[in-house]
Amino acid sequence: MTTGRIFSIAAFCAALAAAPVQAEQPAISVVAIPPMTTPDTGGKGSQSLGIAWQATQMIATDLRSTSELMPLPPNQKDFYSYPEVTAPTFSKWRSAGAKTLVTGFVQSRADGRLTFGCYVYDVDKGRELARKGFVVGGDDWRRAAHKCSGLAYTAVTGAPGVFDTRITYVAETGTGDAKVKRVAIMDSDGFDHRYLTSGDSIVLTPRLSPKGAQVAYVTFAGGKPAVRVLDIGSGAPRPLIVSDAISFAPRFSPDGNRIAFSMMLGANSDIYVIGANGGFPQRLTTAPGIDTDPSFSPDGTKIVFESDRSGTPQLYVMEADGSKQRRLTFGGGWYAAPDWSPDGQWIAFTRRGADGRRIGIIAADGSGEKLLTTGPGDDGASWAPSSRDIVFQRTDAVRRNQIYRVSIDGTEPRKIEIPQDGADPDWSGVMD
């Protein structure tokens, strides 16, 4: 059951939200996050303070996971009163070296829910950058904390935060023929880890819908690979197409209304698009080779895909109706598994060469290719909604898979902790 999912977050002071301010320089920004406070008193007060402290620590953990923000460790002795939420002592944080300050409060409501208030300040200038409030169910304070983290991240960097997002992947146990594969999903910080399929058949390449409510994946349950779409709330899967043709490589359109995928008729693999709720598949490619791995541009008007029509797998771009197909990559080697960044600027890919498989990015116009990982067993790049991080799978020498995260600024990839081995990660957009 999805207890953590039945909630509502209401932005209660949207009118007060300040416009995000673009960072002046890309250097790491030090953020002070003193413990959030509460206007509540008595028993409720101590309960709210407990949640506020946990939320504060979670915000610090969230921001620490980014490459742009460096949070000072929250310290309970920095406690401030409720009125100080909107009137912080900037000089204190200036001397602590902080450029940004996050304050906030937790207030319990008569209906049992919680109100979260989050405020982000520029410490040097002593002015507010952003504020936002959220009303959440009593058990959903973690989501509100993630929203606060996102508010701070966006205020500093101008990019969407990735904290209130999900990652789906294929959890793998066992080895070789005895390998059990299940579609798993978790919050991007690793919490609320669940399995969506039972493991009685092979599954591959789960892809989340933009808001993370559905997942399209490939299953071998019917003896041959076929795309299914699973509603995460109800847990009910359905086939994407009614035909018994082989289908794979699904990806949602940015508005969530369409799914592009590969289908094989005979020995020929082509790209099709179909309504996310069903319909008749529309064929987009006709080349005799293998056309696969479609990925929409964020405005939904274009699709990048992989084709070996030139003799080796390369990336191509076409309009979303299949017209104007043109080759994007000419760098030598093989290019595969493209994923278009949510900000539209980049296309991540797997490049296969003499040194193995590596993850790289290339500008959407085909310029500025840059390899981000050293391989040799990397594959399946998927963008974070910030367009600054990429999650991918790394296969080691004994063919075990793990999930890694790398920033496009070229820092060393970091392993994402999951309960078992994992493959085919996919990062959702920011949830509502």
Place this chain on the structure above:
Amino acid sequence: MRKAVALLAALLVATSAAAQLPGLRKRAPQPAQPALSGIDALRADFLMRSGADTVYFGQDSALLAVPAKATLAAQAQWLLQHPEIVVRIEGQADPGDTRDHALAMGARRARKSVPTWSCSGSRRRSSASPLGGRSGPEWAAS
């Protein structure tokens, strides 16, 4: 690399991929007693008479070379004589291939290996499906 070769030799060519027949099993209910009894004996006979249970493709290719076609023809002959046997054709891709390209390539290779049966007169129904991306067998036909 570009040749389809017999199983033992092919094992030395680690990176090339295959369409193979790993799982022979009896079709139920059992028809008249075959001359050979036991699936292991049948498998051994199949291997001996057709030369291989695996054909190899060149890197990133689904083209059948002449020796591969000969192997498939010999396998088809044997299967015609053993209609009680159900076979499964699995297409595999190169270990270094990317996920979905491997899936499609495995499917192509298995598919390319199927028509040989029907061209040889077998009326056995054929179907095909890939298995497990590059980490496992990829295509089956039975």
